[in-house]
Amino acid sequence: MTIINTAIIGAGAIHGCHVNALRPLPNVTLRALVDTDIAKGQPLANEYQCHFYQDYREMLQDKAINVVHICTPHFEHKNMILAALAAGKHVFCEKPVGLNASEIADICHAVEQASGILGVCYQNRLNPTSLRIRQELAGGGLGKMLSIRAVLTWSRSGAYYTHSPWRGRLATEGGSLLINQAIHTLDLMQWFAGGVTRLKGVVESGELADVTEGEDSAMATLHFANGARGLFYASNCHTTDAPLLLEIHCEHGTLRLNDNRLWRITPDAHRELASDAAPDGTSKRYWGQSHQQAIRQFYQAIDERGDYAIDIVEASRSLRLVEAIYRSSQTRQWLTIPH
Template sequence: MDSLNVAIIGAGAIHGCHVAALQHTPGVSLHALVDIDAEKGAALARRYGCRFYQDYHEMLTDMNIDAVHICTPHHLHREMIIAALAAGKQVFSEKPVGLSLAEVAQIREAAAGAEGVLGLCFQNRYNPTSQAIRAQLADGGIGQLRGMKASLTWSRGGDYYRPGGWRGRFATEGGSLLINQAIHTLDLMQWFAGGVTRVKGVVDSTLLSGVIETEDSAMATLEFSGGAYGVFHATTCYSADAALSLEIDGERGRLRLEENQLWRITGNARTLLAQDTPPDGDARNYWGDGHRRAIQQFYTTVRDPTRPVHVSLEDAACAQAIVEAIYRSSQIRQWISLAQ
């Protein structure tokens, strides 16, 4: 396969991470940028030395484009993923895969008959600390899983939720804290534990009440497939963006992620197992540094589809199901079972 030409749709906050990752990925180059904001998009395209399109449908007719990265608001993911797959492109989409599980089902149908690979951006799975946790759990080093706790405390004020913008509205963001920020944490918890069977939780808005329709705070208890429980707390009402704090309690020790470092704790002994490095481009540290790894992994699969190691639609659907179940649980104040 010759060098692959890539187009990015959406030239907002996250697109710079994709540009930086592509610059570090052999055999791919940025061919086009697409944004409905022509002034911003065209200026950025000039800076990157690539083509600019204002209409993504027009970009999809460009036969020189092999792959499309989707970096747009949540409500546009489904239509853009389906259109890009129908146009025969390889597709790498930002999370969440869609606004709901119903949208995920439509995307699954489109992906089943498509030539292109669909990869989803759950880049925190590629952090060295995440990989080390998976390896430790697979090795059985800390024994059987007894429990897990995770706390995500970030800061998002009124400026982030601009009036008239897509964030903070059910129709365009699909929720806020859970579906946008904490989906990564929930995905890691279920991935580390090997799946979630049921959840009970609550979401609410506190400091942003009256500013957003959606939630800025959440807590939940997750029942894992092996029978252990996980406790989860998240908010965007903190004064700063703190690194994810996560602990896994095993029969023979604990794994603790703090300040982007992974420690193994056995009795009074602490051993440093892994550390995440500063991210590429303009990625902020708390997003994790995995965009480059996730994107490189995606193109490895595109070149050799017998290596399905990228984060797939089914992986993304697991995280989406937990998010949706917590929203539902909060409404009806009941445990919600997840289909296995």
């Protein structure tokens, strides 16, 4: 079994999910941790018994490192992906893959030239409930999909933004609620319905207007490629991180994800199909539980010289929707989404 040496760039809030997901992989060693903040990164590197770097470009010169995880602010993603791929590494990047859709072309070009693969972390596609929704829809028993409604109400305090000042700034986060939190929900909606053809949306800032330059709330109407309609509402102004409510209304029944449990509701039966509730200790529950699965599948793709499902094309879909909602909100127009 080949030993794979890994480096993580960014020792902030999400990096622990990556460290925990790497631990059970028998042929993977965490070889380096990188963070510009030495006071934060060095003690963690000591704890993980790995090398510490302040500059990721120095780390990339270590030829023994095969894989790089990017867990940094959004504005850093594109340059880090390009540099790591150019150095011959495989890259697993946290969402969003870039700051905006215009960065996608550069990343696509780099991926085409690269020997390594690029995977992007949309772990919620691997939640048991998400996989079961896809299975139920593919089975066809519920008939034609008519609409999806999704309601995401989380809580972000002023301290969340002041603690990591890149958050809440358009230049470094690229937006706020949509690009950081609700992008997962938009990704799931478009994945369940096979893509979005047009949308009209609006973003607004109320409770957090003094804290973030971006929006704290958003809503949109989506038209999906399969003819169904999507209704989307999200806000960071709730007082708790409520589990996602997502409901798919079909001709012969409804799939309802509520409180991390998936129900199939038809005129004759109300049946629980799957649950995301079992904690695996690797992530906050409302983020989803599936970093472990996503990272395991990424390393499997490396081992088998195969593809990782959420590549640059898949990762671009939700980022394009986020950007389209921002644009639609400015113009108050419907926008067509190129497929």
